[in-house]
Amino acid sequence: MSNIDQLRNKIDEITIEMLRLLKERTEVSKQIGELKKNSGLSVFDEKREEQLRTEVSQICKQIGLDESIGKKFLNFLLNESVKVQSDGKQTHLTIFLKAKTLEQQGKKIIHMEVGEPDFMPDPIVKSALAEAYDKGLVRYGPAQGMPKLREALAQYCTKKFGANIKTENILVSPGGRFSVFLAISTLLNPGDEIIVIEPAWPAYRDCAANAGVKVRTIATTLENNWDPSISEIESTVNSNTKMIVLNYPNNPTGKVLSPKLQDQIIELAKRHDLYVLSDEIYSEYAFSEWNSVLASNYPKAIVIQSFSKSHAMTGLRIGYTITDPKIIEKMVKLQALCITNVAEPVQYAALKALESDVTQNAKMVKSKINILVQEAEKMGLRFVSPDGAMYLFAKIDRPGFDGLEFTNRLLDHGVAVAPGDGFGSYKGFIRISACQDEGSLKKGMMILHEVLEE
Numbered sequence: 001m002s003n004i005d006q007l008r009n010k011i012d013e014i015t016i017e018m019l020r021l022l023k024e025r026t027e028v029s030k031q032i033g034e035l036k037k038n039s040g041l042s043v044f045d046e047k048r049e050e051q052l053r054t055e056v057s058q059i060c061k062q063i064g065l066d067e068s069i070g071k072k073f074l075n076f077l078l079n080e081s082v083k084v085q086s087d088g089k090q091t092h093l094t095i096f097l098k099a100k101t102l103e104q105q106g107k108k109i110i111h112m113e114v115g116e117p118d119f120m121p122d123p124i125v126k127s128a129l130a131e132a133y134d135k136g137l138v139r140y141g142p143a144q145g146m147p148k149l150r151e152a153l154a155q156y157c158t159k160k161f162g163a164n165i166k167t168e169n170i171l172v173s174p175g176g177r178f179s180v181f182l183a184i185s186t187l188l189n190p191g192d193e194i195i196v197i198e199p200a201w202p203a204y205r206d207c208a209a210n211a212g213v214k215v216r217t218i219a220t221t222l223e224n225n226w227d228p229s230i231s232e233i234e235s236t237v238n239s240n241t242k243m244i245v246l247n248y249p250n251n252p253t254g255k256v257l258s259p260k261l262q263d264q265i266i267e268l269a270k271r272h273d274l275y276v277l278s279d280e281i282y283s284e285y286a287f288s289e290w291n292s293v294l295a296s297n298y299p300k301a302i303v304i305q306s307f308s309k310s311h312a313m314t315g316l317r318i319g320y321t322i323t324d325p326k327i328i329e330k331m332v333k334l335q336a337l338c339i340t341n342v343a344e345p346v347q348y349a350a351l352k353a354l355e356s357d358v359t360q361n362a363k364m365v366k367s368k369i370n371i372l373v374q375e376a377e378k379m380g381l382r383f384v385s386p387d388g389a390m391y392l393f394a395k396i397d398r399p400g401f402d403g404l405e406f407t408n409r410l411l412d413h414g415v416a417v418a419p420g421d422g423f424g425s426y427k428g429f430i431r432i433s434a435c436q437d438e439g440s441l442k443k444g445m446m447i448l449h450e451v452l453e454e
Contacts, residue, residue: 025077026084033085040402042425043085046217049078068239072191075214075240083209095407099416110444112433113407113416115251115390117312119364122356125313125349132345141344143336144328145172145320149351156354157305157322163294168325171332172350174342176281176306176319181207182331183277183302183321188213188242195236195244197228198424199393201251201279216241219424222395225384226255230264237268243275244268246293249282252393252423252431254369254386256290266296276301281319284310284358285365286388299324309390311353312361318342318350365390368434368441375445376432379452392432393420396452403430410451415444 036043053074060070099109132138144150150170157165173179180203188194190212196204197218208215216236220226233244246265248257257265269276278293280303293301306319321331335341372392373385381394396406403419407430410417420429436444 022077022080026080029081029084032081033087036085040427042421042427043082044217044425046219052078071238071240075191075193076212079209079212079214094422095411095416095418098408098411102411108414109411110415110436110440110447112436112441112444113418113431114435115309115433116314116435117309117361117365117390118435118437119312119361121312121316122353122358124352124356125311125316128349128352129345131352132348135348137344137348139344141341141347143341144332145170145342146344146347146351149347152351152354153320153322157294161292161294161303163292163297165294165322169322169328171321171323171328171335172342172347173319173321173335174317174339175308176279176304177203178317178335178339179304179306179319179321179331180204180277180279181210182334183275183304183327184208184213184243185211186330186334187275187302187327191240192242193238193240195233195241195274197245197247199226199250199252199420199426199429200245200247200423202422204245204247204277204279214240217424220255222382222384222393226250226253227257227261228265230261230268233265234268237272237274241272241274243277245277245279247279249286249290249386249388251282251389252391252418252420253384254389254391254393255384256286256288256387259289259291262291262293263296266293266298266301269300270298274300277304278302279304281306281309282389285362285390287362287366287369288387290388294322300327302327307350307353310358310361311350311356313350313353316346316349318346365434368436368438371438371441372432372434372445375442375449379445379449390434392434393423393426393429394432395420395429397428398452401428403427406430406451410448413447413451415447415451417448 056070056074057067060067095113099111103109149172150167153170154165154167184207188211193214193216194208195216195218197220205215218228218232220228248255266276276293276298278301280292294303302321302323304321307313369386376383376392376394382397383392383394386392403421407417407419418431420426
């Protein structure tokens, strides 16, 4: 047997042994997951992970292994543990699906768990869909989006966000969620790290996990007005960190960062050469001073926008990305592979929707949030009044309160809200959506209060 065959056999033996150890590790992880579930503990344990990360750094130095490779391997293992332990974890979408099932069985549900405007799109959207058919816009199209729509979006964004946006800076996708998926999947590699400021929409974490990317969280608190710590972000960045996610106005808290704090985060990203993925789909519902990340003119900024919230077009599934053409080029390749292109009638409807006046939508949402604030204050819930978006993220000060248990119990009384731990380690919180008419919101809050007092 040649030396190369002997070495290959050795590699094979090591690989098989690593798989056996991975199987053993997965089984232990499952046991830990069950214990956490029974004890009401979070799947995520940043402190424990950081301790292990330090040990991996030390052992890499001792044995002469590239630290970046060691940490990427660790990130793979940590992600596998999270997947195993998150199996069956409930989120706002879980509650939504349960609520829909109950409705199909004839039960009336007040939906305060999802962020879906309860008003219809402008009638121009209806006309546009029919017009698209008459114009023959029912064919394959460019993966990046219809040129006319991208041109209109470039002009719209240049005027609205104070940046010089061109057609080549725009990618049209089927909803903001898919835009997030494209950005994470094309710009990051397995083992890379992404920083997410929590509480946060769970799709960032889910898209990262799907791509084999490790999420590092910056947990903000109600007591600190949901402001992230710049020093904590700085200390979290390492050689594997490639992206930081911003979402302001925030889902679920409604927080809007001060311009100063946002600028500090952008400057930090520039120093470390990080992508900044800024989800700005609630920008139409910013009720305090708000600036788009586009204003920073940072080439590695990727801004996500959507017609879902601003134009009440959730079911039409259309959003768009604004970023450097080189980044767009990478994202377009994956989009072409996955969907070919966004449906032309929907793109044409979006083009026409840009002509509509949506200022009244923001006034309606603000009015609905005010109702939630007033009712929540009456029942003594703790929260920071939202600066924007369409939610109230409230802490329930009751001994042993479990948001997940409560939301399931509340659903039995005909009201659906989202458990706080769907947005991070916020077991004592619930997210209440302001997406019903005034009467339904007041009734829903009344039932919520009654169930709390049981």
